Amino acid sequence: xxxxxxxxxxxxPPGLKHPEPRHKVVIVGAGPIGLAMALDLAGQGVASVxxxxxxxxxxxxxxxxxxxxxxxILDRIGVGEQAVDMGVTWKVGRTYHRDExxxxxxxxxxxxxxxxxxINLQQYxxxxxxxxxxxxxxxVDLRFKNRVTAVDQAGDHVHVSIETPDGPYALTADxxxxxxxxxxxxxxxxxxxxxxxLFEERFLIADIEMTAEFPAERWFWFEPTFHPGQSxxxxxQPDNIYRIDxxxxxxxxxxxxxxxxxxxxxxxxxxxxxDFRLDWVSIYSFQCRRLARFVHGRVIFAGDSAHxxxxxxxxxxxxxxxxxxxxxxRLAAVVEGRAAPAILDDYDRERVHxxxxxxxxxxxxxxxxxxxxxxxxxxxxxxxxxxGKTGFAxxxxxxxxxxQPCVYPLPGAPDHPDLPEVSRPGAVAPDAPLGxxxxxxxxxxxxxxxxxxxxxxxxxxxxxxxxxxTETLARRYLGAAxxxxxxxxxxxxxxxxxxxxxxxxxxxxxxxIWGARA
Amino acid sequence: xxxxxxLNIADPDALYAALLAAHKGLSAxxxxxxxxxxxxxxxxxxxxxxxxxxxxxxxxxxxV
Ligand SMILES: Cc1cc2nc3c(=O)[nH]c(=O)nc-3n(C[C@H](O)[C@H](O)[C@H](O)COP(=O)(O)OP(=O)(O)OC[C@H]3O[C@@H](n4cnc5c(N)ncnc54)[C@H](O)[C@@H]3O)c2cc1C
Numbered sequence: 001x002x003x004x005x006x007x008x009x010x011x012x013p014p015g016l017k018h019p020e021p022r023h024k025v026v027i028v029g030a031g032p033i034g035l036a037m038a039l040d041l042a043g044q045g046v047a048s049v050x051x052x053x054x055x056x057x058x059x060x061x062x063x064x065x066x067x068x069x070x071x072x073i074l075d076r077i078g079v080g081e082q083a084v085d086m087g088v089t090w091k092v093g094r095t096y097h098r099d100e101x102x103x104x105x106x107x108x109x110x111x112x113x114x115x116x117x118x119i120n121l122q123q124y125x126x127x128x129x130x131x132x133x134x135x136x137x138x139x140v141d142l143r144f145k146n147r148v149t150a151v152d153q154a155g156d157h158v159h160v161s162i163e164t165p166d167g168p169y170a171l172t173a174d175x176x177x178x179x180x181x182x183x184x185x186x187x188x189x190x191x192x193x194x195x196x197x198l199f200e201e202r203f204l205i206a207d208i209e210m211t212a213e214f215p216a217e218r219w220f221w222f223e224p225t226f227h228p229g230q231s232x233x234x235x236x237q238p239d240n241i242y243r244i245d246x247x248x249x250x251x252x253x254x255x256x257x258x259x260x261x262x263x264x265x266x267x268x269x270x271x272x273x274x275d276f277r278l279d280w281v282s283i284y285s286f287q288c289r290r291l292a293r294f295v296h297g298r299v300i301f302a303g304d305s306a307h308x309x310x311x312x313x314x315x316x317x318x319x320x321x322x323x324x325x326x327x328x329x330r331l332a333a334v335v336e337g338r339a340a341p342a343i344l345d346d347y348d349r350e351r352v353h354x355x356x357x358x359x360x361x362x363x364x365x366x367x368x369x370x371x372x373x374x375x376x377x378x379x380x381x382x383x384x385x386x387x388g389k390t391g392f393a394x395x396x397x398x399x400x401x402x403x404q405p406c407v408y409p410l411p412g413a414p415d416h417p418d419l420p421e422v423s424r425p426g427a428v429a430p431d432a433p434l435g436x437x438x439x440x441x442x443x444x445x446x447x448x449x450x451x452x453x454x455x456x457x458x459x460x461x462x463x464x465x466x467x468x469x470t471e472t473l474a475r476r477y478l479g480a481a482x483x484x485x486x487x488x489x490x491x492x493x494x495x496x497x498x499x500x501x502x503x504x505x506x507x508x509x510x511x512x513i514w515g516a517r518a
Numbered sequence: 519x520x521x522x523x524x525l526n527i528a529d530p531d532a533l534y535a536a537l538l539a540a541h542k543g544l545s546a547x548x549x550x551x552x553x554x555x556x557x558x559x560x561x562x563x564x565x566x567x568x569x570x571x572x573x574x575x576x577x578x579x580x581x582v
Binding site: 378379381382383385386390392393396 | 550551553554555557558559562
């Protein structure tokens, strides 16, 4: 059934009548990233004002694939389980050339994780869940129909001008987070450039409603007989909705291609019948670009305002949620005076690294799908031809490398060669069953010392988690060692690990999390 | 491993002839496609990234 776009209520903000006291954090944009940002800060005990120019969720489904890491982050802010219950869980992707399968992947071949590899769930459902959570959360002051029109930074604060249905008003805050999307008005107001690449290709993206028995898998085709010479993608969503992406070619006319009389025959060829209803159609061309820096004084960019990628790899929204993950605990510490503003540079460095990885992967996929004439096309076609006759070439077939959390470079972080690679410093601490719950539920929010097979030294301000050793914990955390200590950051990233360590070494590593340089 | 640039083939004339024979009768398009597949097959066989990169650099020298 089609989604019912119900408007959320607007209330006249107090600032219209009298100046509001200075806020700690103002967030611009209540898309998935701004909403998650406000909830993550609330989890850290920090209040924020969240402004959005609109009063409905994302029109059209846009993002559908949410990664395991995103689900873990959403779980921490209270909507992860709900998202999994509502979404279509999947982990297998199949890639076809013409009508033959040439490549497949399984994103989570092992058990023992709370969250699945991926779910498909329409962006409007995710946003609705987040809005409902935000409306019940006293530390989030969510204001619809509040459009930011100007931003000025002055010394120790940001001054924000806002337009509402009842007229203009202004706010001041210690920090502003710009989560105002790919076309970010804040970016333009601050004259910041977006650097990178635009792909000269058009894609038709349609969500259709039909009753069908397609498996919960990602199907990608190069040059299928139903759409000759181009690529196509089919993906299942809840509510009998299917996502179809069709590559169209750069010389097609977007206004023509959007018309139902053009769209319907194309879709009929994909699904083989007429028994479907168009839910949403859009024509896109894609870019892979980012801001040179994400932190500009007291204005911090996160999500699509900071970086955009093509969607083949589901790295846009998932990348943005990892920005939230890397920023929330740091900004909370800064506004509460527990850390110096310099730790925001760690956010900048880590997420620029993450954005570059996402841009690299999604540009490679887009280039493989839309090769330039000449050598690029020759090698692309050679890979597809060889994939039918050799095993190795299948690994070259690139119809999307799906979002994985990046491993942050943490030079000098204490490490030990006997310990396994999956849980190395910079990586997200791998999940494992823990009693009746999960390790991810015991980590995060604050730094934790995970003690496995040994006692933990006592350190001020550091919670200890010392579970009974299980086979899964030993495999993911001990490897060749008999015991280990892991220092895990509030974003569940491993900061340091030892086979043996004294309190001094652990305290030094803890200090480094909060920006103390050795 | 480093890229071998001294002769590493027993009978270069015969192998050269085999290369030409493989292309015989193909259109320019067909030849280019064969070359592309051949490069990928050999690249995979060699496997050593350093050697392949050195070959790419050497082959690119002097091209515009
Ligand atoms: C076709 C398509 C498919 C995609 N598929 C996936 C996928 O499968 N997985 C995935 O992870 N990502 C996917 N993405 C990317 C994903 O949709 C975006 O990365 C995500 O929406 C970014 O969220 P955001 O909150 O940063 O920005 P947005 O969702 O764009 O939200 C920005 C918000 O800011 C508000 N705003 C703007 N200006 C102002 C202002 N001046 N004042 C106040 N408010 C303002 C807007 O109203 C909006 O609510 C896809 C995108 C597209 C287009």
